[in-house]
Amino acid sequence: MNLKMGHSQASITLESVEHHVQVIISKLFAFYMRKDRATIWENENDPEVILAALLHDIGRFIPAAEKMSKIIAPDGHYVGRMSHGALGESYLREIGLSERICQLIGAHVMAKRYLVATDKTYHDGLSETSKQTLRFQEKEILEAEQDPWLKVKLAVKRWDDLAKDPDCKVPPLKAYEAIAQHCLLESRSRFTLHSEEYHIPTQPTVVICIDGFDPEYLDSGLKRGLLPGFQKLIDAGFHATAKSCMPSLTNPNNVPIITGVPPSIHGIAGNFFLDRESDETKMITDDSLLRGSTLLEQICLRGVRVAAITAKDKLRKILGHGLKGAISFSAERSSDCSLEDNGIEEVEKWLGQPAPSQCSGELSIFALDAGIKLLEEKRSDFLYLTLSEYIQHKHVPGDKEADKFMQAIDQRLQKLVDLAPIVGVTGDHGMSSKTNELGMPNVLFLEDVLNANFGPGATRVICPITDPFVRHHGALGSFVRVYLKEVSMLESVLSSCQSLMSIGHQCVAVRPTVGILSVALV
Structure with missing residues (x-):
């Protein structure tokens, strides 16, 4: 031996x-x-x-x-x-x-039964009671012999x-x-989640999700030489533009990053939904609808010191799913942190800065600064930092405020690269204009249109982008779910949605399976 x-x-x-x-x-x-x-x-x-x-x-x-x-x-x-x-x-x-x-x-028991059935010496050494209890059928012997x-x-x-x-x-x-x-x-050193095999990190690692990180913000800053940190990552690493999951919102696209699967599997399909059983609308603020585990939970279970920091508190409980003893908090609620619930306390004092307003770009910078300090103090091995899209909802690429925000992120990115050998930056979704040429909201109230055609209460339209951040996006999005009072209306409502023209775009409806239409403007 x-x-x-x-x-x-x-x-x-x-x-x-x-x-x-x-x-x-x-x-x-x-x-x-x-x-x-x-x-x-x-x-x-x-x-x-x-x-x-x-x-x-x-x-x-x-x-x-x-x-x-x-x-x-x-x-x-x-x-x-x-x-x-x-x-x-x-x-x-x-x-x-x-x-x-x-x-x-x-x-243990299978092996003993097999030996009783196949080894006469072993069989004879047992009591009569054991011989009867441990009797193996011929079919079971053949099955056991297939075991490598x-x-x-x-x-x-x-x-x-x-x-x-x-x-x-x-x-x-x-x-x-x-x-x-x-x-x-x-x-x-490795594990399987949702049928995919992963390896746990062997070096300090940082993943940053920039909320609303439309490629145009990156392209605009790179062309004008404003983002040297991003440029360094692109030159030394991997860079690509990919499509987000639908609906292209914060929750449904943060969760795929930490699970490796789309909303159809992980279960978080919006910020807001209609509970079919209670007929009540509900906002998703925790992990109760999450199906299965997350990459963060799995590496945490294997001893990796995980920190999940989000700008907006609505994501905290989802990201913190299963993170026992880990650091998990939001910049928005950093003043309320406790060791028991968040793995850290007195965050503002520790970081040396007060928590910013949720309606500001500084909320994202606070989250990045917290990640930097955790690495400097060697308190974390794997950081997931997800930001807010407040600036992107207010300012297009190239605007002064958008440039200032992206440069602030770039400065923190360079510090993180110096502290962690592996750094990845991604986005959860892009951005598109929701206004007309005069800057006014260009909105189609689909529920009003459908109920005018099919009768009062025939449909109920839910906009899954809905959340308390109305100063960010006004709860307006290019994707809604249409709930039908009668499934027999399906073909008629589907045709009606597909025939609509709004805001200069084609209205596309996706055929449902349980009386719900998913409608997007493209």
């Missing part, structure tokens, strides 16, 4: 991740130490198999085992806990050990039996800590 570990991909990792792994393994081994269960037998150099053999009975000793039913032999002797193999498998999968290790732990890990599963079970010898000599439990830490680091 080789208890010395060589180098692997997991050898290059963040200090915080290594420390997190050490804490978990120490806690895990403490369960065995309290029970005086360091016995194991193996003649193997595969670290995962060695660790599985060591931890094969962990399900008996973790705190959750106390809730499992006891197994009492006819003579009153305590045998163990029900399903301790499955319990151990579930626990080790939860802390992040590999699927192979977890399955080796969970195969069957050989090591059986080996772990045999070592379990050999370890019952009180004279068995093995290294002390502490000798296995390096193997355990290696296996956990290796398995935690």
Whole structure:
């Protein structure tokens, strides 16, 4: 047996991740130490198999085992806990050990039944009761033999039996800590979310989402040499223009950045929606509609110190989904931060500046300055910083205020690049004019038009951009959802929407599946 570990991909990792792994393994081994269960037998150099053999009975000793039913032999002797193999498998999968290790732990009963059915010597060594209880059907044997890990599963079970010898000599439990830490680091170095595999960061990393980051703001500043920080990123890295998700709003396009999937999968399809059950309109201000996990949560679970800072508070609870013990706050509500809820307190005093008005470009700069200070103090490994589009809603590319805002971001970007080896900048959506040549709002009130054609209350139109930031965008957008009173009206309403011409653009309606039309002006 080789208890010395060589180098692997997991050898290059963040200090915080290594420390997190050490804490978990120490806690895990403490369960065995309290029970005086360091016995194991193996003649193997595969670290995962060695660790599985060591931890094969962990399900008996973790705190959750106390809730499992006891197994009492006819003579009153305590045998163990029900399903301790499955319990151990579930626990080790939860802390992040590999699927192979977890399955080796969970195969305790299966391996014993297989050996009873296929190994006469093993069969004859058991009591008659055990022989009946552990009987394996021929079909089950054939299924088991298709398992590529069957050989090591059986080996772990045999070592379990050999370890019952009180004279068995093995290294002390502490000798296995390096193997355990290696296996956990290796398995935690990558994870799968929504069917995609990701690797956890190995260096300090910053992701900035500039709300309303229409490509024209970048192009305008670059052409006039106003954005050297952005220019440096483009020259040294990767730059492309991509389409945002529909609807092209803050919530539905921030969440894909932190989940890797569109609204149809992650569930956040707007800022505002109609609850079909209660018939009430609701604003999305938390993660209750989020389906599944996020990239931020997954790397946080693996020991990466995550900080999620947003300019506007409406995004905070979505971004902070599952971030236990992490720093997560909004510039808008920075004065209300607490260690319990946000992982940080007295933010204004710490940063040395008061929280700006939500109706200002300074709100975004506050969020960036907070990210810079966290990196300077080495309090975070991965930062997600998302800004506000207040300036973009008020000023077109090239305006004095737009230039001033973009230059302020550029200055902070250069500081972040100096502090973190990996920096990425993206946007959640672009911008388009909602006014006519005279600067007046050019609006089509679609619900009024449809109900005039199909009768009062026939339709209800919801604008998903709606939120309290009416000084930003006036709750006006180029995308609405039309809810129908009767599904039988679908074809007629669809045709009506497609025939409308408004603001000089074609009105496009997308066919629904449950009596809801999605209508966009393009």
